[in-house]
Amino acid sequence: GDSVTQMEGPVTLSEEAFLTINCTYTATGYPSLFWYVQYPGEGLQLLLKATKADDKGSNKGFEATYRKETTSFHLEKGSVQVSDSAVYFCALISNFGNEKLTFGTGTRLTIIP
Amino acid sequence: DGGITQSPKYLFRKEGQNVTLSCEQNLNHDAMYWYRQDPGQGLRLIYYSQIVNDFQKGDIAEGYSVSREKKESFPLTVTSAQKNPTAFYLCASTDRGGSPLHFGNGTRLTVT
Numbered sequence: 142g143d144s145v146t147q148m149e150g151p152v153t154l155s156e157e158a159f160l161t162i163n164c165t166y167t168a169t170g171y172p173s174l175f176w177y178v179q180y181p182g183e184g185l186q187l188l189l190k191a192t193k194a195d196d197k198g199s200n201k202g203f204e205a206t207y208r209k210e211t212t213s214f215h216l217e218k219g220s221v222q223v224s225d226s227a228v229y230f231c232a233l234i235s236n237f238g239n240e241k242l243t244f245g246t247g248t249r250l251t252i253i254p
Numbered sequence: 255d256g257g258i259t260q261s262p263k264y265l266f267r268k269e270g271q272n273v274t275l276s277c278e279q280n281l282n283h284d285a286m287y288w289y290r291q292d293p294g295q296g297l298r299l300i301y302y303s304q305i306v307n308d309f310q311k312g313d314i315a316e317g318y319s320v321s322r323e324k325k326e327s328f329p330l331t332v333t334s335a336q337k338n339p340t341a342f343y344l345c346a347s348t349d350r351g352g353s354p355l356h357f358g359n360g361t362r363l364t365v366t
Contacts, residue, residue, distance in 0.1 A: 173354075175354050177357075182359075182360075183359050183360065184258075184260075184344050184346075184357035184358050184359045184360045185297075185344065185346075185355075185357040186357070187354045187355075187356075190354055230296065230297070234354075241287075241299060241302060241312070242287070242299075242346075242348075242355050244296045244297045245296055246295060246296035247295075247296050
């Protein structure tokens with residue numbers, strides 16, 4: 142079945158540091174890939190997405206590239222801010238069958254000033 | 255503005271009681287989902303529905319029930335058979351075709 146493996150947290154960085162959160166996946170066919178962000182006490186918000194190989198999703202300074210050869214979708218940001226502190230989830234939705242969204246376990250990110 | 259509304263935000267119940275969590279969307283989405291989130295864990299799928307009057311079990315459906323009588327609404331009932339019901343419950347919807355899910359702000363259920 143489909144699965145997503147992401148970097149375990151928590152991750153703590155200083156403001157303006159470079160961020161990478163690793164995500165790899167296993168899926169049938171050609172899934173769409175997503176990064177979601179969850180702020181405390183809230184639901185999940187879509188951060189960025191990519192729907193085919195070599196696509197780069199980007200939003201709010203975050204980027205992730207769909208790498209089919211390494212089955213990866215790593216999240217990066219060049220200079221993090223305190224307001225980026227949240228839990229980040231990598232997810233995929235298969236284009237075959239039941240269209241269930243499969244999530245990674247989430248990575249808690251804390252940025253210290 | 256379109257979106258997903260979950261109510262209430264906080265819910266408290268005594269053990270042995272059934273409780274129903276509300277989820278309403280005005281996005282005209284066909285598919286709706288219920289997820290459970292426990293501290294430090296990812297999201298686990300409880301039930302999903304791709305069309306009115308039809309729904310499927312997810313990975314952890316035991317102790318839960320749903321209905322989908324209207325496109326806009328997908329209520330979740332946590333029954334007394336659910337052994338560990340205290341959790342954060344998230345409802346989501348999508349218009350399918352690989353589109354991303356839109357999430358509500360969740361309901362935190364505490365059972366004592």
